[in-house]
Amino acid sequence: MVAADTQPSSRRPGGRTARTRAAVRDATLAELAAHGYAGLTVEAVAERSGVHRTTVYRRWGGVDGLIVDALDLAGTDDWQPPDTGTFAGDCGALAEEVRRSFADPVEGPSAAAVFEAAFRSPPAAEALRGFLADRHARSEVVVERAMTRGEVPAGTDAGAVVRAVVAPLYHRLFITREVLDAEAAARAAAAAVAATSAGVFSSKG
């Protein structure tokens, strides 16, 4: 799936670079979704994106460079976690958002292929680690707001809470490969909220 505004022959350099990068990113994710890491080739990404093969080789180096850049580019968006007004509401909405993204017929398979790639490619693993660390850091505001409202103990380790919310989801998706329905996502969030209230994550001064 190539973005609609992909215009490889544009005369405006800035825009052109950004569009080329997005087109290659889209093609990389689509190829990953269709064929997995083992089936990802520069040739297919070039073909699908409409960017010349030699350009892809020169700028991205190879398949690992394509995956790394797709993750780096994904990390430049303006995503923010839900803000529902309550700690429990935010955690539940965050879990549900993760669940939905992996259930998405387009986003889900390419994301799964990125996780597979992380098993096989150290650069992909490093890029994925960076992307997720950034997502977790952005999500910490959910816990900070709850501390400000007095909903959770002072000194709660926000990063630990965020990971507790989403870990059971990834466990079902990629480890046990069990169905991840809305109820399971809600229960993961509720468990993290209960553990936070009980002070399990109050490890910081």
Next chain:
Amino acid sequence: MVAADTQPSSRRPGGRTARTRAAVRDATLAELAAHGYAGLTVEAVAERSGVHRTTVYRRWGGVDGLIVDALDLAGTDDWQPPDTGTFAGDCGALAEEVRRSFADPVEGPSAAAVFEAAFRSPPAAEALRGFLADRHARSEVVVERAMTRGEVPAGTDAGAVVRAVVAPLYHRLFITREVLDAEAAARAAAAAVAATSAGVFSSKG
């Protein structure tokens, strides 16, 4: 996957077949640890195990059959979860046991390769799902004992508790690829215990 009692040429069916199967299992896991799923070949497993290549092909079919049988064989052991006398103790010991197994220099890499294989091979994914479901089912006795002792609410969903204990460990190991130390394992167990006490997993009558 070829059934374990397929013995085309053996004269002493039980012992020889079992030893051959174990040797092939050991070789499969060692090859997976060394080269990953992409590098797993029947030839290398035959060479390492000392079992003839044509025998391996005939009985296991190929690399997927080798992984499936290694998991099926792993599931025939007599593993039982820790029994420390308390719910919190059992959950902590279970988490620590999982952490140690993946930190093991031999067991860890081959287990990681099996999880990688599950991304790429539907038969491997199905065998891993079965293996883990059996491990989780065996671990439920930890929760059953705690209910008998009155440590956790009646009607607690034991399977959900077990998954809550281990999910954060797998999340660190294979998703965020963050360090999984003893403290992180202990905190995962403590969070599951707190959520259980709070009634989050009390979904059954």
